[in-house]
Amino acid sequence: MSDLSSAVDPSISEGTSGFDTSRIAEVKGWLVSQFEAAGKDVPGFEFTPRSVAHLHALATASQAKTQAAGIVAADLRQKATEYRSQAARIREILENVGLAQESFPQSAVSSVQVLANVANLLNVRDTEMSSYLVAMGDISLRKTGVEEKRAKVQKESRLLLDYTRKAIARLTYLKRILAQLEDDVPSCEAQMHHWKTNLEIMLSKERQYLQQYSNYKAILNRVGYTADISHGVLVEMDEHRRDLEKKTKPILDTLRSYQDLPPDKALAALAIEDKRRQYAAAEKYLEDVLQSALATTE
Structure with missing residues (x-):
């Protein structure tokens, strides 16, 4: 039912059908047939225009697929009947000419069986030599293609393996550098603390020197010092x-x-x-x- 729901858009059916009693009857009949086939009862639910449209679309698609499957099954049954009739006719002809399966030695029967298995494996419809040769050539071509793809995949695998090894080596190097940096953290923090302390002292000295410079400049201005007195x-x-x-x-x-x-x-x-x-x-x-x-x- 999920395949059917994906094949039909319920919004289209909802917009074109409306709430119709005939469609409700069709939906009920289809649900009863489907659940009876599964050996279960139909669950109760509310019939709304949207649900009826959706279920009617599913029922229509399901019936169409069931009808198509029935046609295909009938055709396969007819072909099986024809094949059985043809096999019986060929068996009768072989028995009339003295070539029945029972008259052949076991080794010949085994060889024919092997030949039939090879024909099935090669997907050959007859036992002509040309058919076997064409099938063998096709298999050879596919084998060559598979070998080429295999060689390409192996080359890519080697490249990926090389990249992986390099990545592992780099990861190991980075881990070693990280461990070294983590070991250097305490000493660096101590050095940074020392620099911070020195910076604070230098800032304090700078403020002090600026204040002294301002005081000396005021004194020089007060005593009348000019740039001419060098x-x-x-x-x-x-x-x-x-x-x-x-x-x-x-x-x-x-x-x-x-x-x-x-x-x-x-x-x-x-x-x-x-x-x-x-x-x-x-x-x-x-x-x-x-x-x-x-x-x-x-």
Whole structure:
């Protein structure tokens, strides 16, 4: 019944038939015949337009297939009757000419039986030599084809075996690498923890250095530091300072020597005035040198 249901679309029958009492009677009769043939009772169910259409389609297809099977069976029975009649006629002819099966020796009967079995195996309809040769040639061709397919399959099997071996080798290698990596995990985790700790320290130092840089920059801005005051300018100014110290040192020594002289107000005033002029000239010279150094830097 499953074959019949697959051969017919119930939706088509449902759309064209409708809920018909005649079809319900046909469906009931078909169900009774089918279940009685199986020795069972028809199960109870509700007759709806969809179920009636579906079962009517199954019944129609089943009856058509049953009728076709009956025709084929009748034809086979007729052919069997004809074959039996022909076999009886041939047996009668052979007995009349003295070639009955009972008159042949057992070896000949066995040979004929073997020949018949070979003919059945080769699917030969007669015992002509040409038929045997054609059948043997066909078998040889099929054998050659089978051998070619077998060789092809064996080649593919060898290739698959080679691929399988390579895959197994690679799998073994990957497993070994995985085990090695798993063994290296603790040391790598410890190293990563160490790097993480160092990174946190470096970040803390970076924040500290940035804060110190900001503080130093604020101090430099507060004291009036500019980019014009470079290391070279400071070194040059220090050299001029040393030169001025060398030039003013004799004057200071002379002034100190005057402290040992007896007090003479007029001479002391003249000497002091002279030293003041020299000191003022030295200060002016130092100021000129500093101004010229700053102008050269700019």
